[in-house]
Amino acid sequence: DGGITQSPKYLFRKEGQNVTLSCEQNLNHDAMYWYRQDPGQGLRLIYYSQIVNDFQKGDIAEGYSVSREKKESFPLTVTSAQKNPTAFYLCASKTASGGYTFGSGTRLTVV
Amino acid sequence: AQSVTQLGSHVSVSEGALVLLRCNYSSSVPPYLFWYVQYPNQGLQLLLKYTSAATLVKGINGFEAEFKKSETSFHLTKPSAHMSDAAEYFCAVSMNTGFQKLVFGTGTRLLVSP
Numbered sequence: 001d002g003g004i005t006q007s008p009k010y011l012f013r014k015e016g017q018n019v020t021l022s023c024e025q026n027l028n029h030d031a032m033y034w035y036r037q038d039p040g041q042g043l044r045l046i047y048y049s050q051i052v053n054d055f056q057k058g059d060i061a062e063g064y065s066v067s068r069e070k071k072e073s074f075p076l077t078v079t080s081a082q083k084n085p086t087a088f089y090l091c092a093s094k095t096a097s098g099g100y101t102f103g104s105g106t107r108l109t110v111v
Numbered sequence: 112a113q114s115v116t117q118l119g120s121h122v123s124v125s126e127g128a129l130v131l132l133r134c135n136y137s138s139s140v141p142p143y144l145f146w147y148v149q150y151p152n153q154g155l156q157l158l159l160k161y162t163s164a165a166t167l168v169k170g171i172n173g174f175e176a177e178f179k180k181s182e183t184s185f186h187l188t189k190p191s192a193h194m195s196d197a198a199e200y201f202c203a204v205s206m207n208t209g210f211q212k213l214v215f216g217t218g219t220r221l222l223v224s225p
Contacts, residue, residue: 004154006154033213040120040217040218043215058212088152090154094211100145100155102154102155102156103154104152104154105153107152
């Protein structure tokens with residue numbers, strides 16, 4: 001079945017470490033997105049990519065980086081510059097007609 | 112700019128009672144509107160969407176929503192709550208052209224008691 005796979009499901013980061021969250025889709029969607037979810041704040045857009053080798057900052061990009069070398073893959077790196085990285089991270093992709101598909105998320109905790 | 116306001120961070124109903132989750136939007140252009148459901152530690156599942164066709168939209172699991180332009184509202188309803196409906200619900204808005212970035216509300220947690 002087609003869908004979005006996020007890994008790992010749980011991730012622990014030490015202070016000062018960079019960590020990378022994986023997002024893979026087999027839906028043949030051009031556009032992919034990373035959202036951050038915090039309790040009581042809904043989802044906020046971190047980065048998005050509308051096509052391979054191109055990506056744009058969202059509303060809260062500071063402390064994060066992405067790459068889009070393949071259509072299927074859109075990994076997110078949480079850098080040491082992100083001062084409050086503990087959150088639930090969701091990856092999504094979108095068809096040309098506007099429908100979004102979400103992955104099952106990665107919960108990142110700073111230890 | 113677009114925004115969404117969901118009234119009530121928590122809504123409690125009894126099993127079998129009417130579910131009403133409120134969503135008001137702000138958009139400078141005709142919007143697309145969405146309702147998503149999220150179960151604990153899972154991603155978002157689309158319940159229904161409005162894309163400028165019929166104003167009354169029927170979705171999965173017996174949910175429906177009505178687009179009311181005059182009230183800038185898109186409230187979610189279900190005639191009879193089931194225990195399995197307990198989850199968090201998000202309303203979202205996007206433009207109907209261009210990039211179509213999704214802007215989410217802060218969510219409403221639905222609690223269903225026996």
